Amino acid sequence: MEVEAEDTPKKNDDSQLISEGLAKIKTTGKVFYNPVQEFNRDLSISIITTFAKRFNEEKILKANKHHLDIKVTVNKNAIVQEAGIKYEDGISILEALSATGLRSIRYAKEIPGVKKIIANDISHKAVEDIKRNIVENKVEHIVDSSHNDAVLLMYQHRKEHQFEVIDLDPYGCPSIFLDSTIQAVKEGGLLLITATDMAVLAGNSPETCYSKYGAVSLRMKSCHEMALRILLQCVEAHANRYGRYIVPLLSLSADFYIRIFVRVFSGASKCKFTTSKLSHVYHCSGCDSFALQPLGVIKTNEKNKQIKFGIPTGPPVSKNCEHCGRPHHIGGPIWSAPLHSPDFVQEVLNTASEKLATFKRIQGVLSVIYEELLQFPLYYTLERLSGTIHVEMPPMMAVRSAILNAGYKVSFTHMNKTSIKTDAPPKVIWDIMRCWAKSHPVSKKRLIENTPACSILAKQPEKDYSFDIHPDANPQSRKLGFVRFQENPLPHWGPGSRATAMVGDQKILKSKKKSRQKEKGTISRKW
Template sequence: MMSETSSSQQEISEGLATVRTVGNVFYNPVQEFNRDLSISVIRTFTRLFKDEQEEKNSKKKNEDNIVVTINKDTPEAGVKCEDGITILEALSATGLRSIRYAKEIPGVREIIANDISFKAAQDIKNNVALNGVENLVQPSHNDAVMLMYEHRKEKQFDVIDLDPYGCPTIFLDSAVQAIKEGGLLLITATDMAVLAGNSPETCYSKYGAISLRMKSCHEMALRILLQCIESHANRYGRYIVPLLSLSADFYIRVFVRVYSGAHKCKFTTSKLSHVYHCTGCDSFLLHPLGILKKNDKNKNQVKFGIPTGPPVSGKCDHCGHPHHIGGPIWSAPLHSPEFVQEVFDTASEKLGTFRRIQGVLSVVLEELLDAPLYYTLERLSGTIHVEMPPMMALRSAILNAGYKVSFTHMNKTSVKTNAPPRIVWDIMRCWAKAHPVSKKRLVDGSPASHILAIEPEKDYSFEIRPDANPASRKMGYVRFQENPAPHWGPGSRATAMVGEQKIQKSRNNQGKRKREVSQESTIEKME
């Protein structure tokens, strides 16, 4: 909730926090879901991390024959916990997120709310005092990258939250060094046009991967970001384990743990793949950078190898069109089901976006972990110009064929399956036989003409199965956000750091092209 306290001062209330700011400091109420979910994830991580530390200390003390005493006091939110976690919010702006963390997450020792803007740092200081959390939140006026580099050796953080405007990659090198062993990184990216394939050359320069324009571009964006984080971590003998990866509204958000181990880093090549995407029918195949082989002599030992390939011929086997090659992307699981289940079970109903958290996590728990990327119902039907089958019919056909299928939280009409493309297209051919395509639509050389010219290997059944309808759909959970009209979209960058001269120049340029066209039109009429 936002209100005006004076002509230039704004008051923002969200969760248990209230902040005040003067001038144009970026705040988007759509991001409440982001903050609510982050609170739920950090709460769960804090409990898990504390249990791991206690178990580790207990083993060490038992080995040294020391009497073990475990503090079983339940920590309270808003109260400083001396053996609690430390959190860095590197790009804090008003301090709203850090203040909410302080007031709503138990087991916290210290939170550093940092911003490079002097004005923002002053706002953070004032808002910390306004909310009475000086015991937990320490305002900081510093360059985020330098601040994290200062903590890469000593006083590393248990949790680092990076929520920048746009691309987060400039912060990753310092972040993967400043996080403790087993610590939690929360990273947001809002430059979706770059990640979703509109500018693959820019995506490579920023993330080290080629993005592709395909229906599953939002999942590809997540997987590009994860491979980028893994790449930065590997340089320092570290690697990541994703806990939860989300595409929501106009951004992506990942929650990953960071561990150390040079040997474990060797497994990275088997977690990354190039994507071969057909330009005609939107089919895709993944080709891993590395493969794992079992040692015949020692089954506990793994050999690392390089795959042969490519997995596709010069033209698509289904529609005869060429392929684009993208990636590398993260092709290992996006989530930890056990962790997501814990967050789902313990999320507070007091959170403003609780129903959406419940709905999104329910779909995440149903997603196939071993089937990267997805099709969409309308694209499958549109490619061959056939009447769109009911979603439950298509899902049933895939299940009847002996394969798995699921939705994904990223798209309402998503079809995520471990069925190979030839099976998917065979199923669509069977549907087209029962619902004939107009011959006028079958243009020579088109994807539809190529696909439908091939006879299906067998007749697939579209008989509806009860297990085709997932629990999240039956329960009627709020799974996908509708456009929240007044504040939809990423908004504009905060102007707290922008000089007055630049702001004035921007204002002068507003509508400049329309004015020029209007002037040209007036001159022409006078002539």
């Protein structure tokens, strides 16, 4: 009689074998797994690796300074740790919503300097998969499975045994987890937070966005950056309630989701600076121009260097847009401070492993992020500027050169391949487009009275802007041919469907709850 091999799935078995990075897992087929997210996991590994190294260095410096009261310089090459080995003085990681356990297993096998990883999920079937996969990948000494409600688990760690790293990758909106997440992370710890409800964050449902994130979203071409900034202000709001604040290391918009990597620190005095990091957005409904109104301002006394916090005057725009005459929409508040830490991004670029399957994409995206202008929120897009006045779209290098030739700064953003992020005011941008329209006339049929195009082109530019190619117009990432903007990775790609194991568990719980209510006679008849 022939015996079927253990690794051979049975005919009626809906399980699947998955190999990614150094991990090999088996799922029941009912637990959520999305192959498109490999880039997400690869990038997370690179960032946690860089953070762990920096966190350990900071810990050594702090310990030496506390005991010896002297300045100590740490050689970054002196701290050498290996992946797959448990370090008692290493970092602890919580993957709050683990599903298959793939991410936690990869963290254990690919991130050096780890003490403990908890792979948690509320689904009983998912936890069964996680336990089996932990054993089969031989990472029991580092990874522990947990069958718990993520919020409850994090509240249990809010005072003792906090985590250096918490990875929060929910299906949809993460806001219901933020209060517990902020309390469960250690001082100076790292939060990795994903949001996939992009329709809400990108302006399709501003009222829902406010109820979930505490900010009004806007439908504008820079909606992906707006989404990131809404999520950041939401996390900052939760942190401020406990005298804590965030410092963004990297903010990413990719595929069908946004993901932020932020450090959390404590300090009631530092929380006072939050209002100066937040702004409302005035967005023209006709030409897509925008202006920001900060919630607070900071003034420093030059004599004694004393800082004073004030309330700004406003609004920054008139009732109707000065360029096209259309009314403004008001959104926010959004995070208007920098989205990234350039030093950290450069460090990740230097340390990211070329063995990662998506290394080229990581290299390209982080290179563009490193080049982004930090102090100037939101951006224009070339097709929107051209489409508004119905003019032939100019070459990107020509527009970038015109901005640089005028004495302003300009950069791409990783969120859009035709993006124009600049410190030039909207008037200068439209004057540049007017100059382009002079040499590339618009058909008179397109210039209908009382339209944005007619209003904008009716005005003359204050001066002639030069479109001669500027030496800095072509960024380094483009010169080097990096994969800067990813094409759709798979047909019908997206966030996928919610895990059926989770849905099944919820149905069982609801069924049991109804049974108990019937026994107690607490279900009222529907009339």
